[in-house]
Amino acid sequence: MIEFDQVSKVYGGRAAVDNVSLRFNEGAFTVLIGTSGSGKSTTLKMINRLVEHDSGRILLSGKPIRDYPLQALRRQMGYAIQSIGLFPHWTVAQNIATVPALLKWPKARIAARIDELLALLGLDPAQFRGRYPHELSGGQQQRVGVARALAADPAVLLMDEPFGALDPVTRAALQQEMRRIHQLLGRTIVLVTHDIDEALQLADHLVLMDNGRVVQQGTPLQLLTQPENAFVRDFFGRSELGVRLLSLRTVGEYLRPDERLSGEGVVAHLTLREALSHFVERQCDRLPVVTGEGEACGVLHFRDLLENMPEANRAPAP
Ligand SMILES: Nc1ncnc2c1ncn2[C@@H]1O[C@H](COP(=O)(O)OP(=O)(O)OP(=O)(O)O)[C@@H](O)[C@H]1O
Ligand SMILES: [Mg+2]
Missing domain, CATH: 3.90.1280.20 (CBS domain Like)
Structure with missing residues (x-):
């Protein structure tokens, strides 16, 4: 379980994340959603210390994340993000194998895992494992990014708009795949999106942020049917509520x-x-x-x- 206790992050005197308290329960699929600039990515990146929090406490399994050696912390967490590309001079297979190789898995196990993940994400292993990132479409690159995050079967998966560049059909297929992976493996997942339907479909626990703060959190049904204020109601769209x-x-x-x-x-x-x-x-x-x-x-x-x-x-x- 990951817990935020009154966590803030300040950039140039302005709070990007403002006194946020949150729980990401073990095995839960949590989705962070909100307006642009509301602090979603910053919140996510503080979990694996890509961004350091300025105040408050972040606990992983009850222990402050700063008490873990940084590499040990990151290896427990798969990270997939839309804009951080793949390593350009590495093949798809090498990219996916990044963490397993660090963990010194046997070669055969790594090779099997690469093919398993490529198939899972709808990329023919024979066709794709030897390609370089520039030989892939944007959506294919994203899928390889997701495969890389999943590779070492991490306890925690952090995903920042991982399906952003995908067409609606592929996107829906991958969303379903994420739900399946989640149900199958019971991993703790934190996903950032600005797509409301994606959030409603994937989340067990939905967190709506605005201006560095949590406006409301709960199940998707709670946020839709019991909005705490007009912002929440408007965010989810009155006309599309039904x-x-x-x-x-x-x-x-x-x-x-x-x-x-x-x-x-x-x-x-x-x-x-x-x-x-x-x-x-x-x-x-x-x-x-x-x-x-x-x-x-x-x-x-x-x-x-x-x-x-x-x-x-x-x-x-x-
Ligand atoms: N490295 C940085 N330096 C200065 N300001 C930053 C930095 N990173 C983020 N911010 C600011 O912090 C605020 C929150 O940014 P963040 O990236 O967390 O938003 P977001 O909710 O992920 O937005 P989006 O939906 O557009 O991705 C923004 O106002 C942003 O400009
Ligand atoms: Mg963001």
Whole structure:
């Protein structure tokens, strides 16, 4: 667990991070979101001491981060960032192997890990492992950056807008991959983004920052449905609130379990937003629902989807 206790960072007399107290729980996927210049990257970089905090305390597993040898601290933390490129004169494989090589993994293990990660991130190992960064597109470079951060299977993953340069399709695939990796490996992840939908989709714990301070933190659902002030409400967009709520709720929560309907079923763990596109595509107002194993388990009514969204309906007019 990583804990910030009244942490500040001052640049030229101005607080970039202003008396922030935060907890990044072990195994949690925390997303920092906020306006440009609100202190998100600075907060992230203070965790691995790329930026030193000026006051307050930052603890890792209960111990101040300054009490760890710097290299030992950094090796526990994978770091992926949009703008810090890969080492230009190293191949993709060498880039990914940076930390495993430092840790003196056997060569065969490193080679296997490189191929495993490339495949995981949708890059054909045979085609990509020997290329140099300038032979990759921006999005491919980003994926290699993410692979490098994951390489030594670090306990903590710090990611600063890691998917920024990707097209929506690749981006969605990588987001799903991150969620899967998170669920699979149970790593502590802190990710910075300014993409609201990305934040809502990925976060267990969402932290909204403005002007160096934490404005509100909680689950995505809490921030959407119980905004503490107008800034939070406006940030998440009043007009899009309904649709965003749909993406946080699943078909399983809204189906009528006693009903059955013939036809191709939608899976209960889909989000309501995904179900909505099925309604539109099929031009119907009821959908049969099936479990992950394909067994019928109820019916989703379009009407229920609207009626059970009181918060969305109550969203104040702009
Ligand atoms: N090295 C630095 N020297 C001086 N000021 C800095 C430095 N790094 C950041 N700042 C300032 O600190 C504030 C917070 O910056 P930070 O990079 O943390 O914001 P951010 O939330 O990540 O923004 P963005 O979404 O634009 O990336 C900004 O006002 C920025 O200008
Ligand atoms: Mg930033």
